[in-house]
Amino acid sequence: MARPLVADIDLDALRHNYALARGLAGDSQALAVIKADAYGHGAVACARALESLPEGERPPAFAVACLEEAEALRLGGIESPIVLLEGIFEAAELARVEALGLWMAVHSEWQLQALLEHRPARPIPVWVKVDSGMHRLGFAPEQVESVWQRLAAVPEYATGLQLMSHFATADAVDAGYFETQLERMRDLAQRLKAPLCLANSPATLAWPQSHGSWVRPGVMLYGSDPLERPSEASRRLQPVMTLRSEIIALRDLAEGEPVGYAGRWRAPRPSRIAVVACGYGDGYDRHAVDGTPVLVAGRCTAIAGKVSMDMLTVDVTDIPEARIGSEVILWGRSRHGAVLSVDEVARHCDTISYTLLTGVLPRVPRRYHGMADPGTLVMNRT
Template identity: 45%
Template sequence: MSRPTRAVIDLQALRHNYQLAQSLAPESKTIPMVKANAYGHGAVKVSQSLEDIAPAFGVACIEEALELRDAGIKQPILLLEGAFEASELKVAATKGFWVMVENHQQKEAIINADLPAPLTVWLGVDTGMHRLGFQPEDVAEVYRSLNSSRNIRQPIVFTSHFACADDLDSEATSTQIDTFKACAPVTALQSLANSAAILAWPKARREWQRPGYMLYGNSPFAVAQENADLLKPVMSFESAVISLRTIAAGESVGYTANWTAQRDSTIATITVGYGDGYPRNAPNSTPVLINGIRCPLVGRVSMDMITVDVTELTEVAIGDKAVLWGPDLPVNEVASYCDTIGYELLTRMPGRVMRVYL
């Protein structure tokens, strides 16, 4: 029998979340973000599951796009960070990749390239996040330059990205929307809404929307939100009990002996660790579901194992199911114990964790 650590991926939940995004902006086109191995869920399988309803896909770089093409995905694929080298532009033109243009070097590379076919480009605007994109005062001239190039396929899509859309009380998102409106042509195709904006900022919905985190069934908000509450978690990170022991009060568990039993305790060892993407900095008391019941993590997370206090369980045995996060234990909650975010826990899950698709 193989090691029981696995990520179970519910593809019906994935499609539900995509359709929720589409229903919130029915006049828009919804492009799933499948970068970073589809947030740890498996980019090829996720894209194949959505290819009959998604008009395009979004990735970070050309390597991720080529993986999808090699797997038979035929839709356009948007390179969210654009081309890193001029040589990538010919590949993009040949393979039907869309290219983000966010700085003058990328713009000039496209205009001066010898391409076999024109490119569809997305023109990035820095509306306040100050990470990527042209400054608003430069957008008109950049647009004119691109618009007159034989290497550009019309229409050009104007886009930007929000810094604080997950904060429902912040004024930053409204400010960014206003900045974008002031420099993007009214008649141009536009894309603003990420997951948080799709769910909670109707004024950000445009011709194209870009769901990422919500696609995988997790809320980008720290508080309840009516649309986010309809999401269905896609991943259940599971393992099993591989050993049980009783220790006396005063004995410690794991590396550095950072947890000491205050009573005689039953300790379950679970075959999962930081080598599987479970956070090493998870503190004592982080919840783990054993047979559906919350039990506290005790002792340091090691590379391949964790230990859990199951003293309160009336029944527990080797082979019993353990859930690290999933529909009944949100990844956001686990992340909050670890002073991080669910995005990180999902995307850093390594390849050795088997993905099982339902």
């Protein structure tokens, strides 16, 4: 019998979340961000699920971080346009960008120079990244007009030129800095008569004034709410990944008995402890504190004691039906109907859902649901 820990991936929920993003986008096109192996969900499987949607409902393009991620999608049979959000990392990659028919961001002078020297045989749509206030990647606003004109002078790059930027605080209730960044980009776009791609997941959900020509939903596609304060729209997101395991042992403890490394948790009363097949060797966060929520047999309980490499322990004293083999949900949807948000688990780990989702390690099988032919999908990442 196989170890019971699996990551169930609900591709119908993925499609639902993309449809929500597309509906919120209005007249904007919705780029589907599937970088970091689709935030840990399996990029090829997720891209196939979205690409199989009917004409007019599927993403017009996908987005990844780097050439290697794009190559994996092409090898997986994905034919849609793919945007490299960080562009190239060396000039020699441009030959592969052209051969694979990719689109790319350009954020630095050396990338721009490499493009101008390359002169491709066919057009490469280029997205000029602007540092509007995030202060990571991008040209300073005062540099952008020159960059734009240099690219626009080359026919192979002139078609498909876009302006893009990234918001630092779109998830926050306080909109002050967000509005500063938005105003900078609007001014640039008006001067250059340029299409805009600005809205990440939180801006897609909460700031329609930022939607521009394109929105680029990322973590929201996977059912995580990125907003500081949930909105009506974000409450409609559905979890895509369910990290599911089972109880593999039960222990009855007297009051005061410790559990796990360093005895961090001690039984406050006569207690029953369940041992679950999941640990930090699977990607579950070792920083989870006592009280981090877990669903056992559809009922909410909590972690008791430090997370080990292959196991964790939960208090099931008040769940008398808990037994060997009972379902345990670390996050996601229980077969009993209850849902445990990955965002709630992340708060107890002093982290964010992105870290938990992308941190699920390759030894955890991905089990896909919602495809007409799920047998064609790879069940484990390597």
